[in-house]
Amino acid sequence: MIRKTFGCVRFLYNRMLAERQVKYECYRADKQQLKQQRYRTPASFKMEFDWLREVDSLALCNAELNLKTAFRNFFRDKHMGYPKFKSRKNPVQSYTTNNQKGTVRIAADGKHVRIPKLGMIRIKLHRQIPDGHVIKSATISRNSNGKYHISILTEYAADIEHTIPHREKVLGLDYSSKTLYIDHTGTSANYPRYLRQMEVQLKRAQRVLSRREKGGSNWKKQKLRVARLHEKVSNQRKDFLHKESRQLAEAWDAVVVEDLNMKVMSRTLSLGKATMDNGNGMFRAFLGYKLAERGKSLVRIDKWYPSSKLCRTCGTINTELTLKDRVWVCEGCGMLHQRDENAAGNIRAEGIRLLGMA
Ligand SMILES: [Zn+2]
Structure with a gap:
C-alpha cells in the first residue's frame, strides 16, 4: 500500500x-x-x-x-529552478498525510502508529512526542537504502512561558565553515573528528563511484556503498547538531545569528559544498525550535550588517578586510582582533539592540 x-x-x-x-x-x-x-x-x-x-x-x-x-x-x-517531474526510478519516494481527529496516532504501547489506509503498523519509535504536542501530519518515506521512515509533524498547543533574556546570557554566533560556528567569547563548536573522517571517506567513495561505468555491476555495488555511507554520515551529523543546539538552547537565554542566505553565500564566496555540507542551515533550524520550546528566541540579524569589518571596541569599519584575513588590527584603536570572534561579538551587540536591551 x-x-x-x-x-x-x-x-x-x-x-x-x-x-x-x-x-x-x-x-x-x-x-x-x-x-x-x-x-x-x-x-x-x-x-x-x-x-x-x-x-x-x-x-x-x-x-x-x-x-x-x-x-x-x-x-x-x-x-x-523549474519544478521537475518525479521519477519512478528514484529510490527516494515519499507521501504526506494529515491527522484528522486521530487518524494518525501513536498506540499506547509506543510500538505502533496508525496511518490512514494502512492501519496500525509496527514501528521503532525514535523519540517520544512531548506533552502538549498535537500531531499535524505524517510523512512516509523510503530512503535510498530502501528503509522506510515516518516523520511526524507536531504542533505545540500549550502556552509557553516566555523567558526574558539577561544581557550576559545572550550568545552571538558567527558562521564558520570548519567548526560550524565561533561564538563571541572565541569558543567554537566541537566539530567531531570522527565526523570529519567519515566525510573524507564518503568523498573518496563518491570519487570511486564516478570512475565506475554507469549502470555496470561494479557501479551498482559502489552506489549502494555510497548510499549506506551517506546515510551514516548524515545521521552522525544530525546527532551532533541536535546535541550541540540543545546545549546552547539550555545554557543561553537568546542566541543571535546572521541571517545568511546559504545558497547565495556558497555561490558568491565560492566556498562550494563545504558551506552547505556541515549542516549550518539544519543547525539554525534545530536551534530555532529548541529555543522556542523553552520560551527563548533565536535572533536573526540583517545579512548586510558589516559584522566582520566592524571593530567591536571602537566601531571603526575596516574597509580593507578581505576573506583571507583571520586576524586584523583596528586603525582606530589599535586592538588586535580575531576575525570570527570579533564578528560574533558584533552580531551579539546587534542582537542585544534588536532585543531592545541596549
Ligand atoms: Zn577599534
Missing part, C-alpha cells in the same frame, strides 16, 4: 505538472494571463483514473499543495 501510494502521488504530481507546463509555455509572456489560469483538481483526476481512489486521498491533496509550493518558489526566486 505504501508503494502504491508513492506511485499514485507521483503520477498525480507529474500529470498536474504536465498540465501546468503547457499553460506556462503558452502564457509565460503574460503574467496576468498566467495567474488567471485554472487547473484540474485531484478530484477531477480521480474521475478519469479510478484507481487513484484506492489510496489515501489526503496524500493526493498534499501532492497538489507540494506542486503549488514548488511553483511559488520558482516564481519568487528563479534560482530555485
